[in-house]
Amino acid sequence: MTIADERAAGTGTSHGVWALLRKDLQVFDARDAAIVLGAYLLLAAQIGRWDEVAFWLGVALAGALVVAVPFAEWLFDAERLLGSLPVRRATVVLARYAAALAGCGAAAVVWIASGRLLAPLLAPHRTGPAMWDTLEGVLAFLVVATGLVAIFLPLYFRLALGRAALAFGPVCLVLLAVSSAVVPASGAAAPAGVPLSPPSEVIHLGVEALVARAGPMPAVVLTVAGLCAMLAVSGWLSLRGFERRDL
Amino acid sequence: MEPILELHHLTKTYPGFTLRDVSFTLPRGYIMGLIGPNGAGKTTIVRAILNLLRPDSGDIRVFGLDHRRDEVAVRSRIGFVHENPRFHETLPVARAAAVVARFYPTWDDAAFRRLAAEFSLPLDKPVRALSHGMRTRLALAMALAHRAELLVLDEPSSGLDPLFRRELLDRLSGLIEGGDTSVLFSTHITSDLDRIADFVTFLQKGRLVFSSTKEEVLSRWAVVKGGPDLLTDDARALFLGITTGEVGFTALTSDVDRARRHFAGATVLIEPATLDDVVYYTGRSANDELRLYDDRG
Numbered sequence: 001m002t003i004a005d006e007r008a009a010g011t012g013t014s015h016g017v018w019a020l021l022r023k024d025l026q027v028f029d030a031r032d033a034a035i036v037l038g039a040y041l042l043l044a045a046q047i048g049r050w051d052e053v054a055f056w057l058g059v060a061l062a063g064a065l066v067v068a069v070p071f072a073e074w075l076f077d078a079e080r081l082l083g084s085l086p087v088r089r090a091t092v093v094l095a096r097y098a099a100a101l102a103g104c105g106a107a108a109v110v111w112i113a114s115g116r117l118l119a120p121l122l123a124p125h126r127t128g129p130a131m132w133d134t135l136e137g138v139l140a141f142l143v144v145a146t147g148l149v150a151i152f153l154p155l156y157f158r159l160a161l162g163r164a165a166l167a168f169g170p171v172c173l174v175l176l177a178v179s180s181a182v183v184p185a186s187g188a189a190a191p192a193g194v195p196l197s198p199p200s201e202v203i204h205l206g207v208e209a210l211v212a213r214a215g216p217m218p219a220v221v222l223t224v225a226g227l228c229a230m231l232a233v234s235g236w237l238s239l240r241g242f243e244r245r246d247l
Numbered sequence: 248m249e250p251i252l253e254l255h256h257l258t259k260t261y262p263g264f265t266l267r268d269v270s271f272t273l274p275r276g277y278i279m280g281l282i283g284p285n286g287a288g289k290t291t292i293v294r295a296i297l298n299l300l301r302p303d304s305g306d307i308r309v310f311g312l313d314h315r316r317d318e319v320a321v322r323s324r325i326g327f328v329h330e331n332p333r334f335h336e337t338l339p340v341a342r343a344a345a346v347v348a349r350f351y352p353t354w355d356d357a358a359f360r361r362l363a364a365e366f367s368l369p370l371d372k373p374v375r376a377l378s379h380g381m382r383t384r385l386a387l388a389m390a391l392a393h394r395a396e397l398l399v400l401d402e403p404s405s406g407l408d409p410l411f412r413r414e415l416l417d418r419l420s421g422l423i424e425g426g427d428t429s430v431l432f433s434t435h436i437t438s439d440l441d442r443i444a445d446f447v448t449f450l451q452k453g454r455l456v457f458s459s460t461k462e463e464v465l466s467r468w469a470v471v472k473g474g475p476d477l478l479t480d481d482a483r484a485l486f487l488g489i490t491t492g493e494v495g496f497t498a499l500t501s502d503v504d505r506a507r508r509h510f511a512g513a514t515v516l517i518e519p520a521t522l523d524d525v526v527y528y529t530g531r532s533a534n535d536e537l538r539l540y541d542d543r544g
Contacts, residue, residue, distance in 0.1 A: 026342060076334065243301075247299040
């Protein structure tokens with residue numbers, strides 16, 4: 001059957017991606033969304049006065065949304081059902097990236113909206129803009145969240161959820177160590193003598209340096225291009241890994 | 248006979264298990280039983296057909312198509328019922344079916360609702376509330392609702408109550424009457440196949456023992472019972488599995504004519520073997536040496 005035949009039959013790639021995305025959405029209901037959002041807001045109300053902490057809380061939400069569907073499939077042992085559906089593995093990979101990026105986008109919206117909502121209450125005497133109100137902050141969020149997707153999904157597709165979760169931490173630590181070395185070396189370090197703290201600051205400093213050097217619009221274009229390249233490599237690794245995995 | 252499923256020299260190695268050089272063909276419009284004890288490789292074959300695992304070598308053709316290159320076309324025409332059917336547990340039955348329906352252009356919603364009513368499936372209850380038997384019914388209703396041309400059933404009757412097991416077998420028999428649907432039925436409950444199978448493929452420790460029509464198996468294989476003095480070395484060479492007791496032996500042969508010639512004039516009882524006998528005695532012989540029955544001979 002050719003691609004045209006598949007489309008005519010309603011089993012083409014785009015149809016498969018939409019069907020998989022709708023399946024992912026149907027697995028969760030409004031109650032699940034309310035629980036996640038409620039828990040997030042509760043935590044944000046407790047610790048959201050610190051920008052760095054709120055940043056990582058938003059990233060954690062992105063992570064939770066990315067992992068939610070694979071976790072549900074693992075929990076219900078439904079991966080074999082998914083594998084027996086008439087869709088290519090490439091379509092499954094594509095749909096999972098689309099779902100993960102949508103999750104990251106949703107988490108970014110929640111992070112920005114909750115920051116704006118809660119900041120006047122939690123930190124009324126703030127001087128200067130909060131992270132979620134700056135281009136650098138938002139770009140840093142997208143870089144970190146997309147980076148997590150780009151690292152996690154190839155591990156997930158190759159190793160399945162359990163072993164991917166175990167491998168994810170060490171891989172992230174190695175990459176953070178590398179980026180901590182690279183960012184100061186690129187001249188984006190904090191003032192001499194001031195040690196770099198949280199990892200998010202490393203990314204944030206890098207993005208700040210990029211915006212300062214290239215200007216806001218080129219920085220956005222360069223960041224998005226970089227993320228697309230990262231996702232392309234990640235997607236290729238995911239597909240390779242998934243096609244080699246026995247379900 | 249038009250082949251609907253062809254396996255050629257399929258080999259797959261896991262740590263501690265190898266499926267070795269398995270070949271068989273299922274013609275359109277027939278039921279094939281895939282039998283063997285647990286760990287024989289039945290599920291590995293089913294997973295390979297569905298392209299859930301990568302064989303180390305060999306190839307599989309379904310509907311004349313390559314099962315990997317044409318996986319979408321192949322899987323859209325296969326209905327799969329797993330031993331332990333799993334769905335997204337929180338979804339109501341009707342919604343779980345709707346999720347699956349979207350992937351099949353040939354899905355017939357009216358047929359699904361009719362089958363759900365026949366199987367007494369509660370459409371509004373969440374899947375997690377269904378018993379094992381009801382989940383199997385749901386999986387079967389889904390497989391039939393998209394008008395699968397090949398049904399692949401992996402131990403579907405394990406854990407089913409006798410009533411539905413009988414219904415399932417009757418339904419499978421009815422399905423092939425039109426001549427368009429074929430069934431690959433993996434099971435270790437051989438009595439199911441005595442009732443419905445046209446072909447039998449027997450696996451033992453990852454190796455194909457035989458694949459042929461049920462009639463051929465049952466006409467060539469026999470159980471021989473005789474006194475202990477008859478169990479000479481020559482007689483042992485005839486058998487694939489032997490049990491001995493104080494009063495004599497009971498053994499399985501794959502060549503009943505040769506056994507009749509050997510024991511001509513002696514007091515022995517030669518009975519047609521059941522599939523259960525075949526699995527039992529070859530299982531015993533596998534502990535020593537698995538003698539392969541050459542189907543081509």
